[in-house]
Amino acid sequence: MNIFVCIKQVPDASDVRLDPETNTLARDGVQSIINPYDRHALEEAVKLKEKFSGTVTVVSMGPPQAEDILREAVSCGADDAVLVSDRAFAGADTLATTYTLSQAITKRGKPDLVLCGKQAIDGDTAQVGPGLAERLDMAYVTCVRRINDLVDGTLHLERMMDDGYDELEVKLPVLMTVVKEINKPRLPSLKGKMKAKKLAITVLSAEDIGADIKQLGLAGSPTQVVRVFSPEFKGERTMISGTVSEQAAQLAEKILELV
Amino acid sequence: MLQIDEDACIGCGVCEENCAFDAIHVVDGVARVNDNCTLCGSCVENCEVEALHIEKSDQDGHVDLSSWSGIWVYAEFRHGRIAPVAFELLGIGRQLADQRQVKLSAVLLGHGFSDEAEQLIAGGADFVYVADDQALEHFTDDAYGNVIIDLINEHKPEVVLAGATAIGRSFIPRVATSLKTGLTADCTQLAIDPDSGNLLQTRPAFGGNIMATIVCPNFRPQMATVRPLVMKPLETDLSRQGEVIQVKPAAARMDSRVKVVRCVIEEADQVNIVEADVVIAGGRGLENAEGFSLIEELADLLGAGVAASRAAVDSGWIPYPHQVGQTGKTVCPKLYICCGISGAIQHLVGMQSSEVIVAINRDSDAPIFSVATYGVVGDLFEILPELIARLKEKR
Ligand SMILES: Cc1cc2nc3c(=O)[nH]c(=O)nc-3n(C[C@H](O)[C@H](O)[C@H](O)COP(=O)(O)OP(=O)(O)OC[C@H]3O[C@@H](n4cnc5c(N)ncnc54)[C@H](O)[C@@H]3O)c2cc1C
Ligand SMILES: Nc1ncnc2c1ncn2[C@@H]1O[C@H](COP(=O)(O)O)[C@@H](O)[C@H]1O
Numbered sequence: 001m002n003i004f005v006c007i008k009q010v011p012d013a014s015d016v017r018l019d020p021e022t023n024t025l026a027r028d029g030v031q032s033i034i035n036p037y038d039r040h041a042l043e044e045a046v047k048l049k050e051k052f053s054g055t056v057t058v059v060s061m062g063p064p065q066a067e068d069i070l071r072e073a074v075s076c077g078a079d080d081a082v083l084v085s086d087r088a089f090a091g092a093d094t095l096a097t098t099y100t101l102s103q104a105i106t107k108r109g110k111p112d113l114v115l116c117g118k119q120a121i122d123g124d125t126a127q128v129g130p131g132l133a134e135r136l137d138m139a140y141v142t143c144v145r146r147i148n149d150l151v152d153g154t155l156h157l158e159r160m161m162d163d164g165y166d167e168l169e170v171k172l173p174v175l176m177t178v179v180k181e182i183n184k185p186r187l188p189s190l191k192g193k194m195k196a197k198k199l200a201i202t203v204l205s206a207e208d209i210g211a212d213i214k215q216l217g218l219a220g221s222p223t224q225v226v227r228v229f230s231p232e233f234k235g236e237r238t239m240i241s242g243t244v245s246e247q248a249a250q251l252a253e254k255i256l257e258l259v
Numbered sequence: 260m261l262q263i264d265e266d267a268c269i270g271c272g273v274c275e276e277n278c279a280f281d282a283i284h285v286v287d288g289v290a291r292v293n294d295n296c297t298l299c300g301s302c303v304e305n306c307e308v309e310a311l312h313i314e315k316s317d318q319d320g321h322v323d324l325s326s327w328s329g330i331w332v333y334a335e336f337r338h339g340r341i342a343p344v345a346f347e348l349l350g351i352g353r354q355l356a357d358q359r360q361v362k363l364s365a366v367l368l369g370h371g372f373s374d375e376a377e378q379l380i381a382g383g384a385d386f387v388y389v390a391d392d393q394a395l396e397h398f399t400d401d402a403y404g405n406v407i408i409d410l411i412n413e414h415k416p417e418v419v420l421a422g423a424t425a426i427g428r429s430f431i432p433r434v435a436t437s438l439k440t441g442l443t444a445d446c447t448q449l450a451i452d453p454d455s456g457n458l459l460q461t462r463p464a465f466g467g468n469i470m471a472t473i474v475c476p477n478f479r480p481q482m483a484t485v486r487p488l489v490m491k492p493l494e495t496d497l498s499r500q501g502e503v504i505q506v507k508p509a510a511a512r513m514d515s516r517v518k519v520v521r522c523v524i525e526e527a528d529q530v531n532i533v534e535a536d537v538v539i540a541g542g543r544g545l546e547n548a549e550g551f552s553l554i555e556e557l558a559d560l561l562g563a564g565v566a567a568s569r570a571a572v573d574s575g576w577i578p579y580p581h582q583v584g585q586t587g588k589t590v591c592p593k594l595y596i597c598c599g600i601s602g603a604i605q606h607l608v609g610m611q612s613s614e615v616i617v618a619i620n621r622d623s624d625a626p627i628f629s630v631a632t633y634g635v636v637g638d639l640f641e642i643l644p645e646l647i648a649r650l651k652e653k654r
Contacts, residue, residue: 011279011465036586063280063295087260091298091313098436121585122465125444130400130432139516140400142429156520162425162533163338164525166397170517180586181579218260218298218313222441227472228301231463231611239634247635248645251617254633255646256653258594258615259537259561 001054001172003045003113004105006132007038007073009066010122034069037117039076041178043185044147045115046077052150055079057108061089061100067201074196075188081199082108086206091218094127099220101128102135103209108202111136114175118143129177140175141168145182260314261292261302267310274302274311279465326415327479329364330356333407333421333431334379334387336369337398338524341378343534344422346492348485349383351449352420353493355458358451361417362386366410368403370396380501383493390506392513397522399515400430406508408437416480418458420449423484435482441475442482447489447612457481463608487533488591489612525580532581535564538592540583540610541576542568544599544620544639548576553643554598560650566590566610568600584609598639602627619643 012031034042045056058073060066061084070081084104092100105111114136119126126142133140145165146158159166160179188196206216214220240250261283270288277283282295283302290302290310303311330352334345349365356363364386365379376387390406403426411419411434419434421427423445435442448461452474458481461472475481532538539561541554551565558565566583567576583590585605595613600606602618602625610616611630618631619639628634635642 063282063293065295085294087294090260090294090296093441094432095436095439095441123444124464125432126428127432127435127442127444130429131436134433134436140433141517142400143425160425161522163531164523166522167520168517169520222439222475222478223443223473224476225300225471226459226474228299228304229470229472231470237628237631237634239628239636241636244637244641245645247637248642248649251633251635251642251646252649252653254617255561255594255596255650 041115075192093221096220098131133175394513397519532564537563540566542600
């Protein structure tokens with residue numbers, strides 16, 4: 001099975017914050033990590049490969065440093081790694097990203113399975129998976145929480161819904177996005193680390209993937225960010241003090257006003 | 260590309276501090292950009308001497324904007340009822356449509372409707388497009404997507420909104436990609452820019468630490484998914500007039516590559532925390548699973564949903580569907596009461612837009628108090644029983 005996993009390098013979201021006074025981004029010591037959901041996508045790919053044989057290629061579109069997460073992915077079981085990197089990709093929204101990723105994947109072969117995380121924790125859009133499937137003209141399932149079986153090229157799986165889950169069947173090729181309930185990602189193995197160190201990571205430029213410049217980066221992005229600002233915390237806070245029963249009484253009153 | 264005017268740049272370094280991507284550095288007194296740049300624009304915004312610019316390249320192939328008109332909302336229908344978010348979308352959609360002086364339409368897909376189209380008219384829609392077909396009985400990305408794509412191409416609405424639910428966030432991105440237009444995820448504010456008439460779409464990013472306003476000026480439709488429970492529905496008005504238009508999609512367009520075997524509803528007997536008006540949440544401060552019985556008692560009394568921090572879920576005191584936060588659910592009730600939760604940013608992002616937040620914590624420095632409307636410093640094991648007793652008295 002030819003499996004691709006799309007992984008993204010993201011700043012550790014818990015560290016990124018706007019300074020409320022200057023309205024500037026404070027990034028002291030912000031670490032770059034593999035998008036947490038993508039670890040689960042990788043783990044599922046590696047498990048499938050182990051069970052049904054095949055190869056797992058990790059693909060990331062990003063700056064040269066994204067090589068770090070690709071190596072980390074190889075140390076966790078991926079066979080091959082592709083970095084799609086070019087200044088022309090900067091400013092890509094999800095439409096331009098799915099174009100770029102689809103060109104890169106098509107360049108590297110014909111996928112039976114493409115796995116993505118449910119969403120990236122920097123943008124939280126959850127749009128790249130479904131968009132990429134459309135670009136690749138593949139069936140897709142989002143928020144997969146469990147793969148029950150793969151029989152005669154048909155996947156049996158469960159998709160998480162807001163109120164429960166759906167059981168689904170779909171023939172390969174398929175793209176799926178996964179939620180974290182699907183598995184517990186393994187730690188890098190020693191063998192994996194050795195492999196990751198030695199592996200020459202393929203770097204693909206806009207030209208290498210035969211991209212139409214107009215569909216890349218800012219030019220290929222219908223959406224534009226016009227303003228970035230801090231969320232407002234709804235100011236006024238009232239502390240309710242007194243003895244326990246005074247506190248409870250006041251609180252009860254406030255609650256009854258509201259419900 | 261980010262352009263740096265070297266003559267204007269004073270090398271102050273504000274841009275360097277601002278950059279979340281480590282993409283800009285002051286070298287020899289002048290800002291220099293590297294390959295990490297994502298063109299997010301926060302440096303441009305903050306440059307006091309206006310030395311930074313992002314060159315917005317002309318987007319050719321853009322559409323004739325004037326031929327697109329009207330506001331559309333996707334009215335999600337599942338397990339025999341319209342999702343509440345559909346009425347919220349009609350609420351905001353009505354405002355947008357009135358401002359643009361255009362019509363508001365709802366799209367209803369599924370099988371076996373009764374008076375749903377009329378409900379949508381009472382909720383604010385001028386037109387309701389209804390596709391009622393056996394093939395649409397279960398949600399599938401292919402069929403629902405194809406039907407909407409065809410309707411959009413035929414009627415050319417300028418704006419298409421859907422709920423940021425499991426369903427909306429699954430099939431709408433494919434629709435936008437197929438139409439080669441922009442889509443903004445999980446918006447919490449929508450407005451019309453009075454100058455351009457464009458839709459201003461505001462959403463949280465970076466796990467809620469940052470808000471961004473996004474536009475889609477050159478392509479149509481302008482598409483957004485909207486977070487449930489943020490927009491206000493209109494009062495139901497049964498005297499409102501509207502038109503129901505039945506559509507008959509071609510059978511081939513309702514084929515799905517994915518087959519739905521079974522839909523399992525898991526939380527049927529519990530209050531769904533995402534839709535509840537009141538949510539009571541507990542954290543590590545509850546100490547053990549029994550601690551949740553206090554939370555449950557209070558919740559029963561108020562007809563509220565029960566939520567939890569990740570610490571409580573990880574400890575096995577309550578199952579994952581109750582988790583609120585970055586890796587759990589986002590809730591926005593009228594009242595969120597949290598007990599024994601410290602207020603880590605990953606929890607806050609899931610609940611901070613609640614209308615009223617009550618925090619009970621024995622540590623007066625707990626960060627949860629920074630978002631609280633009412634704060635109670637005290638031991639929850641003392642306060643909650645008293646509170647429950649008082650509420651019982653008053654009811
Ligand atoms: C990538 C990532 C994702 C995460 N996602 C989430 C998420 O989705 N949701 C989430 O909630 N967390 C999430 N977390 C975890 C988060 O960082 C916190 O660890 C978690 O929210 C803490 O839960 P807590 O407040 O219940 O526990 P604690 O932080 O241990 O706080 C317990 C609080 O209870 C108070 N307390 C104790 N006893 C009493 C008493 N008797 N009376 C009153 N107060 C008392 C204490 O003063 C303390 O403030 C995530 C973390 C990471 C790294
Ligand atoms: N630049 C990228 N490179 C590789 N994969 C990506 C990239 N951006 C997004 N993805 C994949 O798409 C998923 C959803 O991302 P998003 O739509 O940005 O929330 C992620 O979990 C990744 O699997």
